Amino acid sequence: MTSPGDVVAPPQADRSSVKRALARVGRGARRVAEALATPLLPEDFIDLVDPLRSGADLRGRVVAVTPETPTATTILIRPGRGWRGHRPGQYTRIGVDVDGVRHWRAYSITSPVGAETISITVRAIPDGRVSNHVRHGLRPGAVLMLDQATGDFVLPDPAPDRVLFLTAGSGITPVMGMLRNDPLPRDVVVVHSAPTSGDMLFRRDLTALAAQGRISLVTRFTATDGILPVTALDGVVPDWRDRDVWVCGPTGLLDDAEAHWAAAGLSGRLHTERFRPRIHAVGDGGEVTFTGAGVTVAADAATTLLAAGEDAGVLMPSGCRMGICFNCVLPLTDGSVRDLRTGEVTTANPEDPVLVQTCVSAAAGPCHLRV
Amino acid sequence: MTASATRTNRITTTRPEARAEVSASGKRNPIAHLTPEDIEDIGRELDAIRDEVLASRGAADAAYIRRMIRTQRSLELASRVVLLFSKFPPAFVVGTTGLTVAKIIENTEIGHNILHGQWDWMRDEKIHSSTWEWDFASPAEQWKKSHNVEHHTYTNVVGMDNDLGYNILRVDPDQEWKLHHVFQPVTNFFTALFFEYGIAAYDLDVKGFKDGTKDKDVFMADLKKVLKKLRAQMGKDYVVHPLLSGPSALSTLLANAIANTARNVWTHSVIFCGHFPDGVETFETESIEGETRGEWYVRQMLGSANISGSRFMHVMTGNLSHQIEHHLFPDLPSNRYAQIAPRVRALMERYGLRYVTGPLPKQVGSAWAKVFRHSLPNKRPGHSQLGDVVAAARDAVTDVLDSTRGMWRRDRRSLAAAPA
Numbered sequence: 001m002t003s004p005g006d007v008v009a010p011p012q013a014d015r016s017s018v019k020r021a022l023a024r025v026g027r028g029a030r031r032v033a034e035a036l037a038t039p040l041l042p043e044d045f046i047d048l049v050d051p052l053r054s055g056a057d058l059r060g061r062v063v064a065v066t067p068e069t070p071t072a073t074t075i076l077i078r079p080g081r082g083w084r085g086h087r088p089g090q091y092t093r094i095g096v097d098v099d100g101v102r103h104w105r106a107y108s109i110t111s112p113v114g115a116e117t118i119s120i121t122v123r124a125i126p127d128g129r130v131s132n133h134v135r136h137g138l139r140p141g142a143v144l145m146l147d148q149a150t151g152d153f154v155l156p157d158p159a160p161d162r163v164l165f166l167t168a169g170s171g172i173t174p175v176m177g178m179l180r181n182d183p184l185p186r187d188v189v190v191v192h193s194a195p196t197s198g199d200m201l202f203r204r205d206l207t208a209l210a211a212q213g214r215i216s217l218v219t220r221f222t223a224t225d226g227i228l229p230v231t232a233l234d235g236v237v238p239d240w241r242d243r244d245v246w247v248c249g250p251t252g253l254l255d256d257a258e259a260h261w262a263a264a265g266l267s268g269r270l271h272t273e274r275f276r277p278r279i280h281a282v283g284d285g286g287e288v289t290f291t292g293a294g295v296t297v298a299a300d301a302a303t304t305l306l307a308a309g310e311d312a313g314v315l316m317p318s319g320c321r322m323g324i325c326f327n328c329v330l331p332l333t334d335g336s337v338r339d340l341r342t343g344e345v346t347t348a349n350p351e352d353p354v355l356v357q358t359c360v361s362a363a364a365g366p367c368h369l370r371v
Numbered sequence: 372m373t374a375s376a377t378r379t380n381r382i383t384t385t386r387p388e389a390r391a392e393v394s395a396s397g398k399r400n401p402i403a404h405l406t407p408e409d410i411e412d413i414g415r416e417l418d419a420i421r422d423e424v425l426a427s428r429g430a431a432d433a434a435y436i437r438r439m440i441r442t443q444r445s446l447e448l449a450s451r452v453v454l455l456f457s458k459f460p461p462a463f464v465v466g467t468t469g470l471t472v473a474k475i476i477e478n479t480e481i482g483h484n485i486l487h488g489q490w491d492w493m494r495d496e497k498i499h500s501s502t503w504e505w506d507f508a509s510p511a512e513q514w515k516k517s518h519n520v521e522h523h524t525y526t527n528v529v530g531m532d533n534d535l536g537y538n539i540l541r542v543d544p545d546q547e548w549k550l551h552h553v554f555q556p557v558t559n560f561f562t563a564l565f566f567e568y569g570i571a572a573y574d575l576d577v578k579g580f581k582d583g584t585k586d587k588d589v590f591m592a593d594l595k596k597v598l599k600k601l602r603a604q605m606g607k608d609y610v611v612h613p614l615l616s617g618p619s620a621l622s623t624l625l626a627n628a629i630a631n632t633a634r635n636v637w638t639h640s641v642i643f644c645g646h647f648p649d650g651v652e653t654f655e656t657e658s659i660e661g662e663t664r665g666e667w668y669v670r671q672m673l674g675s676a677n678i679s680g681s682r683f684m685h686v687m688t689g690n691l692s693h694q695i696e697h698h699l700f701p702d703l704p705s706n707r708y709a710q711i712a713p714r715v716r717a718l719m720e721r722y723g724l725r726y727v728t729g730p731l732p733k734q735v736g737s738a739w740a741k742v743f744r745h746s747l748p749n750k751r752p753g754h755s756q757l758g759d760v761v762a763a764a765r766d767a768v769t770d771v772l773d774s775t776r777g778m779w780r781r782d783r784r785s786l787a788a789a790p791a
Contacts, residue, residue: 032611035606035611036451036607036611036612036615038603038604038607039504039505039506039600039603039604040444040504045448048441048444048445048448057497097433097493099430100428100431100434100492100493101433101494102495319516319519319520320519320520320523320524322524322667323702324519324523324524324702325488325515325519325520325524325701326486326487326491326500326501326515326519326702327516327519327520329488329491329500342425344425355491355494355501357488
């Protein structure tokens with residue numbers, strides 16, 4: 001302890017100058033390592049030995065793959081040492097190689113904070129390449145690409161006293177991520193809809209929490225009872241106006257909730273997470289948006305993206321104009337394009353952009369390219 | 372989009388045209404026996420092969436390239452470590468050999484093929500044509516331009532594909548003979564030794580800059596990038612690694628120089644075998660106007676030559692030993708070329724087209740023979756080649772004398788005046 005009159009600056013200065021010197025040595029060592037490894041990076045060689053070390057591109061090793069319901073699967077992942085943790089309710093992106101092709105998808109983290117592993121729950125959608133691979137192809141020991149956790153669908157600190165979670169389908173996943181942490185808000189009501197009780201995610205966890213009296217649980221099975229309209233909330237949670245509400249589920253639910261809370265003048269209490277599997281309208285030709293150039297043009301099914309861009313005055317990279325040189329590739333950030341040589345359709349989302357050859361691809365529905 | 376209707380889109384041209392049987396320079400047309408329908412049938416058959424490979428491309432292919440990269444990096448790392456003790460002759464030999472092989476595989480099976488976009492489909496940003504940089508003097512970006520665009524599009528078209536002799540060699544009778552070609556066997560020998568720097572200068576288009584066809588600002592910007600890359604490359608092999616070896620510094624430097632040179636000679640030889648051996652056709656500018664996909668395919672097949680050999684041989688050449696298959700499908704994964712080669716060969720033979728192939732020594736010899744043969748002007752009836760060379764040399768000397776006449780006179784006068 002130093003008394004108020006003591007001069008505390010010198011030791012601090014010493015410490016910081018040592019730190020600075022160390023940092024300089026570190027930077028110097030880094031430069032030497034880079035000079036040794038060029039044109040690669042030192043990491044490329046260290047990855048040979050330890051792909052999960054801290055500082056590496058974030059990866060995770062699959063520890064367990066567990067069926068949750070007939071269609072949903074929970075995977076337990078041990079993230080690499082660079083993992084910075086998450087806040088309850090946040091999601092992460094995982095990059096999975098399916099048939100040799102990397103796909104990125106975003107999933108809510110459903111495990112409590114502070115554990116050595118994280119879990120995500122993936123519902124298989126028909127023809128979903130990633131979700132079906134997770135269910136049938138993924139085995140413990142596999143290494144996935146991982147992103148740091150992100151998202152604003154979280155409880156504030158301190159959490160409000162009275163909370164309503166309004167969820168449907170896999171919209172329960174971020175909420176489960178919150179409910180698995182202590183302490184919970186004093187008064188929690190969960191209103192969750194699922195098609196049937198067999199399809200309901202985390203049924204056992206939720207009923208256990210309710211049995212312990214930590215949450216009040218209202219479930220609605222829509223296959224038999226129909227969808228619960230937001231306007232019917234008064235009958236289920238009479239004090240919904242006094243609660244902060246977190247809503248996650250299909251677009252229809254979110255839209256209805258936004259309208260309902262706005263009508264009550266309570267938009268400030270509403271928090272939403274939009275989790276929609278994107279449905280792209282695949283067609284012949286479409287509106288091509290060159291983000292960055294701020295140009296949108298209509299292109300037909302026979303017009304290459306390259307030609308469409310050039311005609312609209314966009315500075316397009318180009319080369320052989322026949323699909324062999326790969327000098328024209330640009331990221332497709334949204335929508336679908338068709339390869340004019342094979343007819344193959346490539347689809348991308350903002351979470352999973354794909355580089356496409358603009359000289360042999362045409363719009364297949366509205367699409368966005370980053371120039 | 373109305374403007375697109377008039378734009379030439381090379382891949383959608385579908386109108387085959389009859390070609391002359393004998394070209395302007397008297398060269399036999401190797402496809403004169405094919406009808407336009409034949410050529411389009413060939414195109415369709417090749418498209419079908421391509422589609423088949425695309426449909427079956429998957430996890431096994433991805434595993435192949437990742438394994439190749441892992442093996443190459445492990446070999447390079449191990450060789451570099453061994454070379455830390457290169458003062459000891461066994462370490463020197465083992466380290467140098469390992470590093471040479473590692474550098475060759477890095478340039479060929481890995482670098483060349485990734486930069487062709489053969490692995491872009493994996494969507495792995497680490498193994499992608501837009502992010503990859505290789506252990507070679509020429510920056511990937513510039514090489515992609517000159518190689519993937521110019522060479523692969525205009526393969527073996529005299530006057531358009533500068534890879535035909537790389538601006539310095541005369542490898543085809545249709546190329547104009549100049550006096551300096553007399554020295555091309557020597558030039559080529561040194562090109563082989565310093566191949567990576569030759570390619571860097573070539574990709575930079577130094578010739579275009581001198582001829583005024585390359586914009587000065589663009590040239591200076593590109594030059595800066597080359598110098599930066601050269602500094603890093605040379606710093607690595609000739610400064611940092613030797614210094615790290617301490618007492619073995621000089622022998623490590625020597626080992627790195629040997630590895631780079633051996634790699635240069637090897638890649639030069641492989642690339643020479645791709646388009647220069649006997650039996651490979653060249654084409655004229657007019658012949659590619661309005662070229663259809665089928666005609667493009669045929670030109671690629673006739674303008675390339677394979678090298679026969681073992682699997683290890685194919686890896687060491689980056690599967691450019693399947694140059695014909697590579698030129699047909701530059702973006703298919705290289706591990707698939709061997710698989711489709713028998714079908715491509717059968718197809719060519721069925722249509723009476725020559726599938727040029729042979730073992731490395733034979734193909735290298737054949738390409739070198741061309742370098743010697745075309746160092747002299749084409750044989751003209753009633754003239755001796757030697758006589759033509761002497762005449763050209765005399766003309767050159769006269770030119771020099773003419774353009775420096777004033778100086779010579781003055782010299783002679785001053786010489787005459789000196790004794791007096």
